[in-house]
Amino acid sequence: MNAIETVVAAAVAQIEASHTAREQALTLARALTRQCANAIRAVHRREFTEAAALLAEASASARALRESLADHPDLLYAGYSQDALKEYAEAALVYAFLHGDPPPDAASLGVDAAAYLNGLAEAASELRRAILDSMRAGATAHGVALLAIMDDIYSLLITIDYPEAVTGGLRRTTDALRAVLERTRGDVTAAIRQDHLIAALEAFEQRLDRLQAATLPRNTPLEQSDGG
Structure with a gap:
């Protein structure tokens, strides 16, 4: 005993x-x-x-x-x-x-490498908030730069093909990043198109202002003559 x-x-x-x-x-x-x-x-x-x-x-x-x-x-x-x-x-x-x-x-x-790669994928997903904040602030170029980082990270992680037991579930994390990336890409694309539309409208208004300014001197003498 x-x-x-x-x-x-x-x-x-x-x-x-x-x-x-x-x-x-x-x-x-x-x-x-x-x-x-x-x-x-x-x-x-x-x-x-x-x-x-x-x-x-x-x-x-x-x-x-x-x-x-x-x-x-x-x-x-x-x-x-x-x-x-x-x-x-x-x-x-x-x-x-x-x-x-x-x-x-x-x-x-x-x-550990697996924890790092999963953290990298989640960090890329976290950039969505910063991108949307940039869009709201009118800093579209900064949002585009952050989107490029997201895209680069996803492009690299999607190439890592090992068992989930080794990577700590990296495939699932990468799939979640892909969904966030696609939504964010759509939001950025819409913001860019809106910026282009606003720029086109502003350019059109400027052309109208220039045309009005160019025609005004020719009309002024006639208006003065009619008034006499």
Whole structure:
């Protein structure tokens, strides 16, 4: 019995350690997800200083999450951990795209390749909001530039063809991006056509004004003669 008690106690100790690590990881993952969501909101409000501060907090949380699970790789690659790291990649990429910085890679963020690629796809989808904001502000050229980034990301992700278990469900995320991309492309196309129509109307009005200005001097003497 002593031998059995010893091996059972050792197994229970391992489970207790895993349970403690899991609870800590869940807390860190929730904090990381919240920080990333707040950072993305700040970026959309163009509050880049606040967004950078939130990303710094998120970076510390992501590092703490990885370090806390260094001895528990099964928990590091569990869904909640990878989802939180994916959110971190998304927030960092959205900041880079809208701030005009080079996009960070997976190694610099310290995230797994699958989490990074899924975060990249979701960051591209997040650009839709920025594009629509640009359209409403009349900054069509900026919206077109962001749409080109969305298109480039989708074109690259669609070429990645590996099992979903390896890519963390990247195919589903890419399919969702395609739907967002097509809707956004339609919105941008409509905005461009509207801009062209407004420009054509303004040009037509200017031509009418020039024609009226050109004919007015010839009519004036006649009007003066009739009045005499």
